[in-house]
Amino acid sequence: MYPLKFKKHLVEKVWGGKKFNTILNMEIPENKNIGESWEVSCHEGGLSYVENGELSGKGLFEIIGEKKEEVLGEEIIKKFGEKFPLLIKYLDINDKLSVQVHPNNEYALRVEKEFGKSESWYVIDASEDAKLIMGLKDGVTKEIFKEKVEKGDFNDVFNIVSVKKGDFINIEPGTVHGTLEGSILICETQQNSDTTYRIYDFDRLVNGKKRDLHIEKALDVINFGIIPEISKEEDRKKIELLGGTKEELIRGEYFNIDRFLIDGIFKDEINRNFKVYSILDGEGNLLVQGKSFSAKKGDTYFIPGKLEIIIEGKIEILKSYI
Incomplete structure (x- = not known):
């Protein structure tokens, strides 16, 4: 075996931008706003295929099927079987990322038939005005939040933080999060899942329609007492x-x-x-x-x-x- 490099799976997003090209040296379509590059994936939403060496053209899922212990390691096989546990991405968030939340393993496996979504963000680059939504303000209960959502009134609801290059945030399942101002380029390590429950999308129209929201499921999984800590490079x-x-x-x-x-x-x-x-x-x-x-x-x-x-x-x- 040898270090495997995969073809990038680029995903157009309403909030995407051009930083993959200007900062990360990627070739992206000029007429599209690319928001995600799936770098290592065995998820059906964007499978990884090798682009270097003798295994070129093969999917990661194929290689695991043929040489699972050699590729993954015995401990991974014992814990996860042949199901690859991680998904590695780059994210270029040039406009507001919808306010969202991810389920934990128990809920996701029961309801969505896939892993939950614990994820971490490392900030590669950020504009000076970059602000994120990370958790809810102290005192916001499920009842208050549900009432606010029904009214479309999100004043005094979200915990808002400023971020800069070099910051690291671990976003546990149940954490309400999104972006509010500025732009941000992220390296994301997460569980192998694509389950997201959208709470608020800033009333954006995509192809003339608002994107679907998932309020009931979001209310099921939100942890109302969690605010992530931001790890600063200097600390x-x-x-x-x-x-x-x-x-x-x-x-x-x-x-x-x-x-x-x-x-x-x-x-x-x-x-x-x-x-x-x-x-x-x-x-x-x-x-x-x-x-x-x-x-x-x-x-x-x-x-x-x-x-x-x-x-x-x-x-x-x-x-x-x-």
């Missing part, structure tokens, strides 16, 4: 390593995420299970078993379990793993 502990530094962004039930700043030559630890490198800035090479794989800003690499990786260059990487 995070830096772990000095040979060839770079590491920040431990999250240790969670569904995924772990580390941020690496590498300047020189860095030998990553050998993970028993798969991991994903999202290249956020800079450029360099991944050295594996005598072969070199070019890595630059905007790239994503899937690293099968137990592969030894040496990274060289001046490069910023987000590492997602279980």
Whole structure:
């Protein structure tokens, strides 16, 4: 096995923009606002197909079917079977992202027949006026919220936060969230799910119609007491390593995420299970078993379990793993 690079699955969104092209070096259609790039996926909404090496053209789901333990790792097979547990994306939010909420595993598996959606956002870039909705204001109960929704009155409901480049937010299921002002470019690590319950869409019209809302399901799953903490780059502990530094962004039930700043030559630890490198800035090479794989800003690499990786260059990487 070797580091796998997949063809990007681009998704047009009403709130999408052009930063995939201007910041992440992606080729996107000029006449479309692309909001999502699915980088590593076994979800039917956007399957990943290899574009490098001898496995080129094969789907990740096919490779897992043929070499599941070698690709995923024995621990993943024991916990999830052959169902791939993660979905890695880039998001370009150039207009308001609808106010939404995601279900937890128990609710989603029972009602939607797929995983719940725990997700994390790492801010790659943000405008100076970028503001997000993260949770509800203290004192907003289910009864108050339901009444506000019915009236279409969202004054004094949402917890509003400002964000900047380098911020990290873990968004647990049940957290009401969205964007309010400015633009933001995100690297998202999430459970393998595409279930979103839309609460408010700012009365936007798409093809002459308002988009569907999912109020009843949203009320079922909202956690009215949760407000995510924002991890700031300047406050995070830096772990000095040979060839770079590491920040431990999250240790969670569904995924772990580390941020690496590498300047020189860095030998990553050998993970028993798969991991994903999202290249956020800079450029360099991944050295594996005598072969070199070019890595630059905007790239994503899937690293099968137990592969030894040496990274060289001046490069910023987000590492997602279980």
